[in-house]
Amino acid sequence: MTFSSRRRPRPSPEPEDLPPGSAASVDPEPDPESVARAILLRQLAAAPRSRHQLEEALARRGVDEALAARLLDRFTEVGLVDDAEYAQMLVRSQQASRSLARRALAQELRRKGIADEHAQEALAQVDDETEEQAARELLRRRWRSGPGVDPQAQARRAMAMLGRKGYSSGLSSRLVREMVDDRGRGLDDLEAEVD
Numbered sequence: 610m611t612f613s614s615r616r617r618p619r620p621s622p623e624p625e626d627l628p629p630g631s632a633a634s635v636d637p638e639p640d641p642e643s644v645a646r647a648i649l650l651r652q653l654a655a656a657p658r659s660r661h662q663l664e665e666a667l668a669r670r671g672v673d674e675a676l677a678a679r680l681l682d683r684f685t686e687v688g689l690v691d692d693a694e695y696a697q698m699l700v701r702s703q704q705a706s707r708s709l710a711r712r713a714l715a716q717e718l719r720r721k722g723i724a725d726e727h728a729q730e731a732l733a734q735v736d737d738e739t740e741e742q743a744a745r746e747l748l749r750r751r752w753r754s755g756p757g758v759d760p761q762a763q764a765r766r767a768m769a770m771l772g773r774k775g776y777s778s779g780l781s782s783r784l785v786r787e788m789v790d791d792r793g794r795g796l797d798d799l800e801a802e803v804d
Contacts, residue, residue, distance in 0.1 A: 645672045645680055649689075659695050660685065661722020696723045696731035704735055708747040711735050713775025739775075744776050748784050759790055 645667055652658050660681055667677040684690040696718055703709045703717060711732050718728040726790050750766055764785050771781035 641673065642676060642680070644670075645676055648672070649680060649684060653684075655696060657695050658690075659692050659721045659723055660690050663690065664722075692723055693727045693730065695721075696727045697734070699723075700731040700734060704739075704743065708743045708774055710744065710775035710777075712741055712777070713773075716775070724735060740776070741780060744771060744774075744780060744784055747771070747774065748788055752788055764789055 646665060648670055649663055652663055658666075663676060663681060663684075667680075668674075681690060699718065699721065700714050702715055709717065714732060714735065715728060720732065722730075748771065751770060753763060753768065767785045767788065768778075768781050770785070772778065
């Protein structure tokens with residue numbers, strides 16, 4: 610008599626035979642509310658999010674709209690979701706790190722689903738003087754000079770870059786014109802004047 614090299618699978622134990630808390634004793638169908646709550650907490654642990662972003666994350670995972678709304682209301686009530694604070698933080702960080710103008714910041718807030726009232730409050734922290742200073746600093750950092758650099762091409766590139774950052778064409782052209790005019794004095798003199 611020969612024995613087969615294959616082993617017979619053991620019958621899996623019944624859930625009541627397993628010790629409580631073991632991985633196999635866990636309910637195979639988790640509670641939808643627990644799953645949705647876990648999704649929200651993971652999203653918020655990764656980075657601050659707007660209510661709209663969290664709604665989209667829950668919708669992508671197939672969470673029922675009513676359940677999503679109820680959980681988001683509760684998260685808002687306890688302060689885990691605060692679109693006004695999120696808008697303030699987003700404006701500060703994007704203006705500082707990416708040198709975005711108010712117009713580009715407003716687009717970013719709309720994209721994140723921030724209500725107009727919260728967006729206007731957040732954008733109020735960027736006044737004309739702050740915006741011009743940020744544009745001037747950005748232009749100073751990105752300006753290239755030296756032999757072989759065509760001033761007209763440099764000016765066109767600078768105008769396009771400022772436009773992408775949301776700065777008005779009037780402000781952009783004035784700052785680029787100043788940079789081109791000051792180029793004759795030397796970049797070191799210009800940097801000393803800007804600082």
